[in-house]
Amino acid sequence: MTDIDPAEQPEHGADQPEHQPFSRVRVSFAYRLLRGTKPEVDEVDRLIEKCTTVDQLRRQLVTDAGARLHGLFQESIQLRFLKAPAPQVEVDVPGPVLERLLGRVESVWRGFGENDPFWSVLTRFKPAGAAVDRAAFYATGRKRVEFLAAALARNGVDIASLPVCFELGAGVGRLTAWLAERFERVIAADISSAHLDVAAKELSARGKTNVAFLRVATMAELEGAPPFDVFFSIISLQHSPPPVIKRVLEILLAKLNPGGVAYFQLPTLIPEQRFAADTYMPPTSPREQMETFAVPQKVLFQLFDALGLKVLEVREDNQCGPHKLSNCFLLQKPR
Numbered sequence: 001m002t003d004i005d006p007a008e009q010p011e012h013g014a015d016q017p018e019h020q021p022f023s024r025v026r027v028s029f030a031y032r033l034l035r036g037t038k039p040e041v042d043e044v045d046r047l048i049e050k051c052t053t054v055d056q057l058r059r060q061l062v063t064d065a066g067a068r069l070h071g072l073f074q075e076s077i078q079l080r081f082l083k084a085p086a087p088q089v090e091v092d093v094p095g096p097v098l099e100r101l102l103g104r105v106e107s108v109w110r111g112f113g114e115n116d117p118f119w120s121v122l123t124r125f126k127p128a129g130a131a132v133d134r135a136a137f138y139a140t141g142r143k144r145v146e147f148l149a150a151a152l153a154r155n156g157v158d159i160a161s162l163p164v165c166f167e168l169g170a171g172v173g174r175l176t177a178w179l180a181e182r183f184e185r186v187i188a189a190d191i192s193s194a195h196l197d198v199a200a201k202e203l204s205a206r207g208k209t210n211v212a213f214l215r216v217a218t219m220a221e222l223e224g225a226p227p228f229d230v231f232f233s234i235i236s237l238q239h240s241p242p243p244v245i246k247r248v249l250e251i252l253l254a255k256l257n258p259g260g261v262a263y264f265q266l267p268t269l270i271p272e273q274r275f276a277a278d279t280y281m282p283p284t285s286p287r288e289q290m291e292t293f294a295v296p297q298k299v300l301f302q303l304f305d306a307l308g309l310k311v312l313e314v315r316e317d318n319q320c321g322p323h324k325l326s327n328c329f330l331l332q333k334p335r
């Protein structure tokens, strides 16, 4: 509500230039009505100058306010990241602990794959229990692979010089279907055999014969993966505890052929998150079992360094909503 009654105000004030349809009073009234505060004189003049129709004035007032709110929201989110303390995230644990953590991820994701695989890949696109529009679902993968191609082109990497792509966390093949169009061979790897079964059926229905499927549910299975030219992974690594993410990256990135690239997404900062293997209590309710973890950039940069990988790009990609900082990395192994 506002305390100005427009009925008491003249339609055209003495202050109104002839070519303008609005009086200062009317613009002030609209401003106070929509924004809840009194405008500065300069602001009223700016609006009178800029707007010649009621629609323009309304848009100006509403859009400006929206943009300002959006800016404030972004700023408060950024502050969370900018003021975050040192992350308390354990990334190095003994081998048996790693196997135990990995085993748990396998059983959770195989369960998702057996019960509702499409929901487990895109929970918003395909709500739990709902029917899936398969064509629309698989179509969502196209742009991700276009982003990969664009990142390579932007960095002067010739995609045609990279025959074999290894996709980690291929899920039901949403992205694999598009990777298979770009690369001579794709190795679609996943921790869950249930997801891989769905992916294999889909790729075969699409007549794709250049895709091999590989389960990577133990450290030995990961170590056994063949070398490749491209490592690709989107919204997959994030579902494993930090020590698993680090070790998986360590094993797989070492398999890049000279000149090869890694393009993958990973959250790097969730300010309130702590991880210690000793005290980690995996959630028991199915909804909470889809956990998201971050690995600090410092840990990742040390790893890239140790493996002799060159960082070509790091971009914030908003894959995990505003409260988790997600990055997309592009790395290259020198020839």
Ligand SMILES: C[S@@+](CC[C@H](N)C(=O)[O-])C[C@H]1O[C@@H](n2cnc3c(N)ncnc32)[C@H](O)[C@@H]1O
Pocket: 105, 109, 110, 120, 121, 122, 168, 169, 170, 171, 172, 173, 174, 175, 189, 190, 191, 192, 195, 216, 233, 234, 235, 236, 237, 239, 240, 244, 248
């Ligand atoms: C949210 S889905 C995303 C699938 C696919 N990347 C996409 O975007 O369509 C996550 C997938 O990662 C797999 N996954 C989770 N942790 C993994 C790990 N440590 N190694 C390999 N795959 C993993 C899951 O089984 C699941 O298929």
